Amino acid sequence: MTETQTRAASWHETVLAGLKNNNVKLVTYVPDRVLTPLIKALHDDPFFTVFACTREEEAIGIVTGAWMGGLHGAVLMQTSGFATLPNALASLVVPSQIPALIFVSERGTLGEFNLGQAMVCKTMRPVLDALGMESHTITRQDELAFIIDRSIKQAVATQAPVTFILSPLLTGGKVFEA
Amino acid sequence: MTAKQTGAIGAHNAKVMNRFELTKRLVGRLKRDEAVIGGIGNNNFDLWASGQRPQNFYMLGSMGLTIPIAFGVAIAQPQRHVVALEGDGSLLMELSCLSTVAMQAPKNLTIVVWDNGIYQITGGQPTASAAAADLVAIARGSGIANSAWAADEDDFDRLFAAALKGGPSLIAVRIDNKPGVGTTDRDPVQIRTRFMQGLGVKR
Numbered sequence: 001m002t003e004t005q006t007r008a009a010s011w012h013e014t015v016l017a018g019l020k021n022n023n024v025k026l027v028t029y030v031p032d033r034v035l036t037p038l039i040k041a042l043h044d045d046p047f048f049t050v051f052a053c054t055r056e057e058e059a060i061g062i063v064t065g066a067w068m069g070g071l072h073g074a075v076l077m078q079t080s081g082f083a084t085l086p087n088a089l090a091s092l093v094v095p096s097q098i099p100a101l102i103f104v105s106e107r108g109t110l111g112e113f114n115l116g117q118a119m120v121c122k123t124m125r126p127v128l129d130a131l132g133m134e135s136h137t138i139t140r141q142d143e144l145a146f147i148i149d150r151s152i153k154q155a156v157a158t159q160a161p162v163t164f165i166l167s168p169l170l171t172g173g174k175v176f177e178a
Numbered sequence: 179m180t181a182k183q184t185g186a187i188g189a190h191n192a193k194v195m196n197r198f199e200l201t202k203r204l205v206g207r208l209k210r211d212e213a214v215i216g217g218i219g220n221n222n223f224d225l226w227a228s229g230q231r232p233q234n235f236y237m238l239g240s241m242g243l244t245i246p247i248a249f250g251v252a253i254a255q256p257q258r259h260v261v262a263l264e265g266d267g268s269l270l271m272e273l274s275c276l277s278t279v280a281m282q283a284p285k286n287l288t289i290v291v292w293d294n295g296i297y298q299i300t301g302g303q304p305t306a307s308a309a310a311a312d313l314v315a316i317a318r319g320s321g322i323a324n325s326a327w328a329a330d331e332d333d334f335d336r337l338f339a340a341a342l343k344g345g346p347s348l349i350a351v352r353i354d355n356k357p358g359v360g361t362t363d364r365d366p367v368q369i370r371t372r373f374m375q376g377l378g379v380k381r
Contacts (some may be wrong), residue, residue, distance in 0.1 A: 021301075026250075026253060026254075033227075038231035049253060051278070051281070052278075053246075053275075053278050054274035054275065054277065054278055055272070055274060055275075057240070057242070057243060057246075057272075058243070058246045058272060058274070058275045059246075060243075061240065061243035061245075061246025061247045061249075061250065062246045062247070062248075062249050062250040062253070063250060064243075064246075064247055064250060065215070065246065065247035065248060065250020065251040065252075065253075065254070066250035066253050067250070067253040067254075068235065068247075068250075068251060068254075068370060068373055068374050068377065068379065069250065069251040069252075069253070069254025069255045069377055069379060070254050070255065070256075070374075070378075070379040071253065073249075073250070087239065087240065087241075088240045088290060090239070091238065091239020091240045092237070092238075092239055092240035092243060092247075095238075095239075095366040096366045096367065097366075097367055097370065098367070098370075106258060117220045128267055133320065156339065174246060177225070
């Protein structure tokens, strides 16, 4: 067996596999330090069409158009980026019933060193709740594959977006280096 | 070469045309079930009034996202040409999407910008393009080399025919401030469903 088969999968390998197993071929993102290994692995896998966008709402607009054209996509961002999205979610994704897959690398908690990140983090769940959007905060590797696989299937079946909040408990987060 | 042949006509030289007339003209030249994304406000009102093709998508909110939506459709369906109809105010809100389009260089994407120099639907306040910003220069600077002002209706036809052969392209059109002719039926699910049927994605 190869090394990848014998050792436990890392969170980013599990996310990538979850997308692939559900035929999610398009990934748009705004870069994030914690997401870097996932972004690199997506770029290295020819199964995916993956590129950076300048803004999170642009990334979600592209994924919306792609869904209508028959291609399922996911968007990657960090917490502060999510805070730029409410209008695009409220006026496009939710009312048009687009099963957008939104992955948020969670900053602002569990060791945050930037007050702005800590503040903006507090806006994320209230926005998701106000829009009635399904979301999961994922803290454990052993639950990750199940949550992603089932939630992607639910998003498609119910024609509704879903947000995966990747907790520092799962990813390690961004560590303050004094 | 004349200025027109080199695509060097500026906004100030371009004839002021009418959005509804140009929208009808544009739609009339679509022969291969091309997708058209109508941006927020009067853009999609005029697209609606031009006849409700199943390959039309009418954007009801999300100002600034016309081009990203069109780009997404273009990625999903590389054999189909996609046209984004955007306004000057909306484009100015999301200018950076031009550089993303330029980076990815989709061959099947054409951007048409209707520029009347005002935020028409909110009361006619001036946009930056009225006095300062040249949207074609911005598009070129963003990396969409094939960007031009349409000098007049015939020039628009020529530019649009060329754009349909390969993109990405941006055509900017000076327009008057006449309001949109129709009013889009604001039913997002119906708009999305019809569009997906028109693209052959949904039965």
